[in-house]
Amino acid sequence: MILELTAEQKAFQQQVEQFAREIVAQRAAGIDKSGEFPADVMHAAAGQGLLGVTISKAWGGLGKDYVSYALAIEAIARASATVAVSLSVTNSLVAEVIAHAGRDAQRERWLRPLARGEAIGAFALSEPDAGTDAANQQTKAVKSSGGYRVTGKKVWVANAEDAAVVIVFARTRPGLRGQGITAFLVPMDTAGIMRTARADSLGVRGLGCMDLELDLTVGDDQVLGHVDQGFELGMWALQGGRVAIAAQALGIGQAALDEALAYARQREQFGQPIANYQAIQWMLADMATELAAARMLMLKAAAAKDTQEKSTVEASMAKLAASEAAHKAADKAMQILASAGYRRGSVVERLFRDVRATEIYQGTSEAQRMIIAASVLANV
Numbered sequence: 001m002i003l004e005l006t007a008e009q010k011a012f013q014q015q016v017e018q019f020a021r022e023i024v025a026q027r028a029a030g031i032d033k034s035g036e037f038p039a040d041v042m043h044a045a046a047g048q049g050l051l052g053v054t055i056s057k058a059w060g061g062l063g064k065d066y067v068s069y070a071l072a073i074e075a076i077a078r079a080s081a082t083v084a085v086s087l088s089v090t091n092s093l094v095a096e097v098i099a100h101a102g103r104d105a106q107r108e109r110w111l112r113p114l115a116r117g118e119a120i121g122a123f124a125l126s127e128p129d130a131g132t133d134a135a136n137q138q139t140k141a142v143k144s145s146g147g148y149r150v151t152g153k154k155v156w157v158a159n160a161e162d163a164a165v166v167i168v169f170a171r172t173r174p175g176l177r178g179q180g181i182t183a184f185l186v187p188m189d190t191a192g193i194m195r196t197a198r199a200d201s202l203g204v205r206g207l208g209c210m211d212l213e214l215d216l217t218v219g220d221d222q223v224l225g226h227v228d229q230g231f232e233l234g235m236w237a238l239q240g241g242r243v244a245i246a247a248q249a250l251g252i253g254q255a256a257l258d259e260a261l262a263y264a265r266q267r268e269q270f271g272q273p274i275a276n277y278q279a280i281q282w283m284l285a286d287m288a289t290e291l292a293a294a295r296m297l298m299l300k301a302a303a304a305k306d307t308q309e310k311s312t313v314e315a316s317m318a319k320l321a322a323s324e325a326a327h328k329a330a331d332k333a334m335q336i337l338a339s340a341g342y343r344r345g346s347v348v349e350r351l352f353r354d355v356r357a358t359e360i361y362q363g364t365s366e367a368q369r370m371i372i373a374a375s376v377l378a379n380v
C-alpha cells in the first residue's frame with residue numbers, strides 16, 4: 001500500500017498553497033465581514049485553473065486526478081472556507097456532472113467556459129420541503145412541445161449570485177420519488193428565474209446563496225443526462241462534492257490548529273508559554289491526530305473517486321469524519337485562544353462559524369450516517 005503523494009500531486013499542492021497564502025488569505029476576513037460574493041478571488045482562482053481541476057485538458061480543464069483536486073480545496077479552505085466551497089460547487093457539482101453526463105453540444109456551451117474559469121456554476125437541489133429528503137422534489141417539469149415548463153422553488157443555491165448556469169432538478173413523473181426526477185441545464189439569465197438573496201448566514205459568508213423562484217420553459221436539449229434519471233445524477237455529483245467538503249473541513253481544521261499552535265507558543269501565563277502545559281498539549285495532540293485520521297479517509301475517498309465506479313460510502317465516511325474532526329479542532333482552538341479567540345473578528349472566531357456548515361451542506365452528518373449504516377448493515 002502506497003500512502004505517499006506523487007511528485008506531481010505535491011507540486012500542484014505547493015502551487016495552490018502559495019496562491020492561497022498570497023491571494024486568498026488576504027481577502028478572507030473582508031469576504032466574511034462584507035458577506036459579498038468574492039468575484040475578484042474567483043477570477044484569480046480561475047487564472048490558476050481552479051474551476052476545472054479534474055476536467056480534461058481537451059475541455060479546457062487541468063486534467064488532474066481527484067486527490068490533486070482535494071488537496072487544492074484543502075489548501076484554499078485553509079485560507080478561506082468560502083472560496084473553497086464556492087470553487088467546489090463549480091467543480092464537483094456542475095462541471096464534472098456536465099463532463100460525465102452532458103452531450104457534446106452542452107459541453108461545448110457550458111463545460112469549456114466553466115473549466116476555463118470564464119463562468120461559474122450552481123446546483124439547485126434543495127427546496128423548502130426537500131432538504132435531507134432530497135427525493136421529495138416539488139419543483140415540477142411538465143412536458144410541452146419541444147421542452148418543459150418548470151415551476152417551483154429552490155433554496156440555498158450557493159454561487160447563485162454570480163453563476164452563469166444552474167443545474168435544476170425537477171419532478172418529471174409524479175409519485176415516483178427518486179425515479180421521476182430530471183436534471184436541466186438552465187442559464188441563470190433565463191426569463192422566469194426570480195432570485196432572492198438569502199438572509200445573512202452564520203459562516204461561509206460571501207457564498208452568494210440565493211433562493212430561486214422558477215416559472216420558466218426549457219428545451220429538450222437542456223435535459224442533462226436522461227429524463228427521469230436526474231436524482232441518480234445528483235447523487236453521483238455528491239460523491240465528488242462530499243470529498244471536496246471533507247477537504248474543505250480539513251483546511252478549516254488545519255487553520256484552527258495553525259492558529260492554536262502559534263498562540264500557545266507565544267502566550268505566557270504563570271511566567272511561561274501556555275504550550276508548556278499538558279492541558280494545552282493534549283488539546284493540540286488530539287486536534288493533530290483527529291485531523292490526520294480524517295485526512296487519510298479523505299484521500300482514500302478521493303482515490304476511490306478516480307478508480308471506482310461508485311464511491312458513495314467512502315465519500316460519506318470522509319465527509320463525516322473530516323467535518324466532525326474540524327468542528328472539534330475549531331472548538332479546541334477557541335479554548336486555547338480563550339478571550340483572544342472569542343473576540344469578534346479573530347481568525348478563530350471565523351473558523352468556528354465557518355466549520356459548522358460542513359456538517360450540514362451536501363448532506364448532514366445524520367444523512368452521512370444513514371448511508372454508512374445502510375452499507376455496513378448490508379455487508380453483515
Ligand SMILES: Cc1cc2nc3c(=O)[nH]c(=O)nc-3n(C[C@H](O)[C@H](O)[C@H](O)COP(=O)(O)OP(=O)(O)OC[C@H]3O[C@@H](n4cnc5c(N)ncnc54)[C@H](O)[C@@H]3O)c2cc1C
Pocket residue numbers: 089123124125126130131132133155156157158159201204207209357360361362363364365366367
Ligand atoms: C451554506 C449552505 C449552502 C448550501 N448550498 C446548497 C446548494 O448550493 N445547493 C443545494 O441544493 N442545497 C444547498 N444547501 C442546502 C443543504 O444541502 C441542506 O441544508 C441540507 O441538505 C439539510 O437540509 P435541511 O437544512 O432542510 O435540513 P432537514 O432536512 O430539515 O434536517 C433537519 C434535521 O433533521 C435531521 N434529519 C432529517 N431527516 C432525518 C432522518 N431520516 N434521520 C435522522 N435525522 C434526520 C437532519 O440531519 C437535521 O439535523 C446549502 C445549505 C447551506 C447551509
